[in-house]
Amino acid sequence: MQVHSALDLLPGFRNAVITIGTFDGVHKGHQEIIASMKAVARETGGETVILTFHPHPRQVVRSSDERIALLSTLSEKIGLLDAQGIDHLVVIPFTREFSQLSAEDYIEQFLVRYFQPHTIIIGYDHRFGNNRSGDFRLLEAKGPVYGFRVREIPERVLDLLKVSSTRIREALLSGRPELAADLLGYPYFFEGRVVLGQQLGRTLGFPTANIEVEDEEKLIPAHGVYAVRVDAGLTGMMNIGIRPTVGGTRRVIEVHLLDYQGDLYGKTLRIHLAAYLRPEQRFNGLDALKTQLQKDKEDTYKLFHNATHD
Numbered sequence: 001m002q003v004h005s006a007l008d009l010l011p012g013f014r015n016a017v018i019t020i021g022t023f024d025g026v027h028k029g030h031q032e033i034i035a036s037m038k039a040v041a042r043e044t045g046g047e048t049v050i051l052t053f054h055p056h057p058r059q060v061v062r063s064s065d066e067r068i069a070l071l072s073t074l075s076e077k078i079g080l081l082d083a084q085g086i087d088h089l090v091v092i093p094f095t096r097e098f099s100q101l102s103a104e105d106y107i108e109q110f111l112v113r114y115f116q117p118h119t120i121i122i123g124y125d126h127r128f129g130n131n132r133s134g135d136f137r138l139l140e141a142k143g144p145v146y147g148f149r150v151r152e153i154p155e156r157v158l159d160l161l162k163v164s165s166t167r168i169r170e171a172l173l174s175g176r177p178e179l180a181a182d183l184l185g186y187p188y189f190f191e192g193r194v195v196l197g198q199q200l201g202r203t204l205g206f207p208t209a210n211i212e213v214e215d216e217e218k219l220i221p222a223h224g225v226y227a228v229r230v231d232a233g234l235t236g237m238m239n240i241g242i243r244p245t246v247g248g249t250r251r252v253i254e255v256h257l258l259d260y261q262g263d264l265y266g267k268t269l270r271i272h273l274a275a276y277l278r279p280e281q282r283f284n285g286l287d288a289l290k291t292q293l294q295k296d297k298e299d300t301y302k303l304f305h306n307a308t309h310d
């Protein structure tokens with residue numbers, strides 16, 4: 001997949017099949033739209049082109065405490081769309097100037113000028129242009145003028161889109177990663193760098209990599225203990241919480257990898273949520289915490305290997 005972020009440097013597209021959207025999470029609803037884009041592109045020998053705004057117009061307009069946590073950062077979205085077999089992703093900075101284009105100019109000066117679309121796939125409720133005055137009907141009316149076709153995303157898929165994003169967020173924020181994975185079509189993941197902690201973990205016999213997520217907008221799942229997969233085939237158990245047993249107050253994300261020894265400081269890990277194990281608890285001292293960690297380890301082994309371990 002080619003990623004473009006400058007409109008003036010776009011290549012000429014061949015029979016572009018385009019759609020416009022945020023594609024946050026690239027979940028199953030989005031995957032259905034992508035499947036139909038690819039089907040049309042196959043029929044017409046065209047290329048699939050997704051147009052996305054970054055940052056999301058809503059993120060620009062809203063104040064920081066109203067912002068919705070995102071299911072995928074831009075770089076994660078790029079990877080997910082690439083895996084879906086999309087040919088081109090165009091990342092458009094949402095500027096004031098852009099937002100002031102009239103609906104007609106949006107079609108002529110933006111869509112037609114830069115993409116020469118063969119087919120535009122869009123939901124019936126999609127709005128564009130100044131004051132959101134452009135709609136599906138206007139696109140349909142302009143199609144014959146500029147030589148593109150408009151295909152409507154079925155209402156069932158549109159409903160799925162709306163319901164899914166909300167349900168996935170709710171599932172992750174209430175400790176149900178399995179439900180989230182079902183709706184996403186893959187286990188939820190986030191990335192972070194391994195930073196220094198208090199160096200206590202190793203004395204417990206459970207060294208824990210402290211993960212710092214760089215993108216502030218990325219959704220962090222509910223506090224609790226999870227079984228996780230980490231890239232390169234590793235598995236582990238993770239705590240998201242404040243660590244009440246050791247008097248912590250700030251949220252930390254810590255992962256103990258099973259069957260691993262080595263130095264992870266400074267590395268970036270991608271952590272995929274496999275299952276929720278239990279809520280974070282306050283234990284009466286480190287011995288009780290250690291006993292629980294041993295049990296968590298056992299549960300994690302059972303989950304991944306369907307077997308027990310020391």
Ligand SMILES: Cc1cc2nc3c(=O)[nH]c(=O)nc-3n(C[C@H](O)[C@H](O)[C@H](O)COP(=O)(O)O)c2cc1C
Pocket residue numbers: 197198199200201202206207208209210225226237238239242243244245246254255256279280281282283289293296
């Ligand atoms: C799988 C896992 C589960 C944990 N569960 C709890 C818990 O329930 N309560 C708690 O206070 N701390 C919990 N912790 C955090 C430990 O308190 C923490 O790993 C320990 O204090 C070491 O911290 P350090 O790595 O920063 O030195 C958990 C850690 C892991 C890896």
Ligand SMILES: Nc1ncnc2c1ncn2[C@@H]1O[C@H](COP(=O)(O)OP(=O)(O)O)[C@@H](O)[C@H]1O
Pocket residue numbers: 194195196197198199200201202203206207208209210255256257258259260261262263264265
């Ligand atoms: N199995 C493992 N799982 C996680 N981290 C490990 C493991 N083995 C070694 N490490 C290393 O140990 C570090 C964690 O040790 P720990 O004593 O908990 O210190 P800290 O408080 O800095 O996290 C990790 O950042 C990593 O570099």
